[in-house]
Amino acid sequence: MTNPTEGRRWLPHTTGRSALTCRFRCGNACAHEVANTSGNAYFCDVVEEALSRRGVLRAGVLGALVAGTARACADPVPAAEHEAGAPADGGLSFEPVPPNTEDALRVPDGYRSSVVVRWGDPVLPGAPAFDFDDQSAEAQGKQFGYNCDFVTMFPMGRDRALLWVNHEYTAESLMFRGYTNGTSATEEQIRIAMAAHGGSVVEIERAGATGRWQLVTKGARRYNRRITAHTPMRFSGPAAGGDLLRTAADPEGVRPVGMLNNCAGGTTPWGTVLTAEENIDQYFVNGRKVPEAQRSYIARYTIPSGVPADSRRFDRVDERFDLAKHPNEANRFGWIVEIDPFDPGSTPVKRTALGRFKHEAANTTLSRDGRLVVYMGDDSRHEYVYKYVSNDRYIQGFDRHNRTLLDEGTLYAARFTGPAGEWIRLVSGDRSYVEGMSAVEVLVHTRVAADRAGATKMDRPEDVERNPVTGGVYVALTNNTRRTPAEVDAANPRAANKHGHVLEIVERDGDAAATSFAWSLPLVCGDPKDPATYFAGYDKSKVSPISCPDNLAFDRDGNLWISTDGNALGANDGLFVMPVRGEERGHLRQFLSVPVGAETCGPMVTEDQLSVFVAVQHPGEVSGATPDRPASRWPDDRQPRPSVAVVWHEGGERIGS
Template identity: 45%
Template sequence: MTMEDRQLSSPSFEEVAASRLSRRAALKGMFVAAGSAALAGGVSRYALLPGEAFAAAAKAETSAPALSFQELAKSITEDQQVAAGYKAQVVVSWGDALHGGMDAFDPLLLTPAEQERRFGYNNDFIGFMPLPVGSQASDHGLLCVNHEYTNTELMFSGLKGESAKDLISEDQAKVEMAAHGHTIVEVKKGKDGWAVVADSRYNRRISFLSTVCEATGPAAGHARLKTKADPSGRKIVGTLNNCAGGKTPWGTILTAEENIHQYFAGNPEGTPEARNHKRMGIENKPEYGWGRFFERMDVSKEPNEPNRFGWLVEIDPYDPSSTPKKRTALGRFKHEAGTCVVNPDGRVTVYTGDDERFEYLYRFVTKGKFVPNDRKANMGLLDEGTLSVARFDANGTVSWLPLIHGKGKLTAENGFASQADVVIEARRASELLGATPMDRPEDVETNPVNGRVYVMLTNNTKRKPEQVDAANPRANNAYGHILELTAPGGEGKAANHTADTYQWDILLLAGDPSKPDVGARYHPDVTSNGWLAAPDNCTFDNHGRLWIATDQGGDQAKRGVPDGIYATQVDGAQRALTKFFYAVPRDAEMCGPEFTPDGKTLFVSVQHPGEGSTYDKPSTRFPRFKADMPPLPSVVAITKKDGGEIGG
């Protein structure tokens, strides 16, 4: 089945959009749809309610304080920028030592062994885990940081563009492998801000090069995970392309393996996994040169190796000797996020997206129940449960379709001989069940105050007018949008995230509201600085206010709009009034927003500053701005100068 065959069409879109979008407007203070006549071509245009009527329509009140910070003006510069009254401090950067007795970082002298003792590249997800374990400490803890990918031409002198992968040496390839994965580093806040605790026993690199992970759950030990190097199908070297993630209620990290396809060379045609690899985008078009040196990176020689990646991986940051676990029950695809919530009955729900155009939104519900104050009792919870995929219906409901072997079309006749096959090919299983293809579902987070679920849909310029549907209402969606899912049962902790059916609505349609053809939808008072594009990662503060990180890729330079952090209320009269708070330096991406428990520090990831340029001629030298130092991906701590909570 081709991608075009999988894409849903919606012939009654005009009627659906007019009713769905205006209903929430009346209830939540959003502006109303202009009517079906304005929805030509599947791109909606919206009329704003006048200010007084807008406020009167805000039926859902909020006790959250107003976002009182002075909005940042949009401009692209070589350095980071933050709203007035705040300061942004670099805490740790690529190459920083994690252990005592190490020399100062010199990228020209970097070896694979050294890289495994230093902070990795392109930091994405951040999880702040307080110390001591189980506490709510906000000035001492562990930063658990993903390293998504490497920019070869920015790491090594003399390389540029497409040719970089063909020119690197074996040693340089190993450095790149070592720079992938995850870092755990102890940090403390003092009078001068945040600092790394040198030579902490917790400091640890988990790399693609050498860290052994264990496969658990239904695919563990299956023939499709076995290789010449690992005939058990259970011992997997490394974790790869770690993008967003999550934290479990028992104090572990979930790191999401995303775009694994770009690392594998070799022609999959003629191998038993040809169809499976094509569905994951493995087509002998690697973006890295690793397959030149390592047999496991060549699918014609090791066709099962890619099946060992594309999972959610659980890491215990408090136990430096622990083995990362690839939890196969949660399915294999291009994971983004691993957000957990404890339900009223004690079961745990994990939300995750599949970050590619026309892919799906997933949910996993554990079979067992969470045991408070007993970490050991919860360590196997993610190995048994039900994985489901979302179908969004035009009537405002979202149904969770269980991906269970033997149910519906998930049978041997369709190539699913066991649950292992279902989770290994979760994408194909989902399309057979009729899941809704989405506009790049990235981060998925639950609001701790209202209990609703928010889905970042980054963009999809390949969606045609005849392929729009109620949950993805724009063709050529270059700006993305945010969905809001409401589980039954009540707000906050009363919400039942195990239910078969939820309600859904659109929080906002991103883009420039001054351009009618874009079809953007926000609060009417959004400013020229406040509108956003390409929502990617997100988080909530203690008041339930949404903080959004953006990833426009090369479009930020074309639009003259830097990526960064935006904040908004999700209830009350200022619902969807987005405000610009922080801007990344030139050619960087914004990732990983994470608050400390007291809400007084916001950690963010500045990923790939200078992307598109080279080590020898970078477009920025953030954050050190020294002539002998390339741009360094970095974790930044944002605090308020008066010591108060972020956002006001």
């Protein structure tokens, strides 16, 4: 068979992502006006303040960028004085994968990879084998869903486990031949797309004595489960039952249906999934037809005022997505959803105490006194970083008590002030700390509450992870290419931040419940030859280029793993690893690269460090690509299929060593 991708150059979208990805993943969010019009400080301004207070413009760090200037948003605040934990070299030793544009999952010499599960693989009993040209909503509801993002594993002994995977969004023009938009799509195609959202639980097993894992294909597989846009759920927490969550179908405001655009996530100490609804705005139409008092809130969440030409048009098969008919339905999405992977009959819970926004991440830890802490980001330009702290303490083995911890606590937003910062209280239970807003309003319209509270505008806060070794909190700030001209000048060339950076937070006394912190920028991404980049002071001639950090993870040695989304350096996205302490701090190396058009999601390093899982999301999602002219044929040399892959060392060594 002739490969139609051969000899063709697929041009990237100006943001680093393809226009196709921008359309289907986030509804062309970067083409819209910035939703946050508050007067809150920009992170760039905070760095300027920090530099002026400290007098820190260190020679050799950003010399070419800051020469003759007093302002440099990209200049990192030194982190060494805030490091926690003993020095360590990270224990990493492998030859980095070079930047490339291959249509393959490429790993270092000595490593191997395989696909664990792909779009359309059977999950539930009775699911048919996948047939690209004979799809149905009934089949898709029993098969592995489309674009896979957050990945986590729940061990059941050494050689068996449950794998949870988010299905963030669908790219219908790659799923169906001849697709143009939701208006002309068949109703069955729309129903298939709805069934391809949500998440999957699948049983996996170790292949022999290696780090390779594979689907369990024989036996009961009693834990396997699909969550879709139609799965019954419930609300819990202070906003449950509030007027803003009530609809004609659910007058009590406690029984939402389905979850959408689930991106990153986390797990709880009691063994459940926390999955984050992100770009929920693009599924709705007719935002301008909600009651006048709600229109400004609808606009703050970038929900379309009318019916966009390239909309998915879920409203054609389910009228709740038409806000002219059901104005509160949009308020029922944008939450953190808790799911029990060990109970396939359990009802997923949307936890309102954690606020509503375009959620990225929901990573948990325990404070010094045992309270549950959840870190979250809002993945849009000029949005905020959040933290939730429970009122009560976690009690190991007391699950009935522990599951109340996500309903009773305090929600904070981050404010960065010079070299330090603080967590600003927004709401605690039924008490609002935001003037003019009730507690329910703060939780449903959290973006507006953070605006009024004075949180600091950030460059697309994505994953937020706490280092289990050092206690440092790391935030992936993917990029922000849409700063207005007024925010860009010759002295601040990184204001149009197309490569992103990673932020490090060290909370007071190392306590996750603390309300004050120090911060730094250990990684300012881009080509290491660019003087505007920074790798924690490490020799930049020895590091890999990196662009657009997205998801974060840590291994048991405390090394930071970074996956990318939208590489603006012209190469495929990948997975990178960087020690964050000791002499090797800042020595970033590329561990793998994903196929053409794909984004690297996950990632997850297993506890024994023999395997690393990555979700290869939207392979072949390149402008101009169609099922008849695919830009990628990964993983099966046919139509591209989003998949979860695992990488292991062929000699049985620990990953990275």
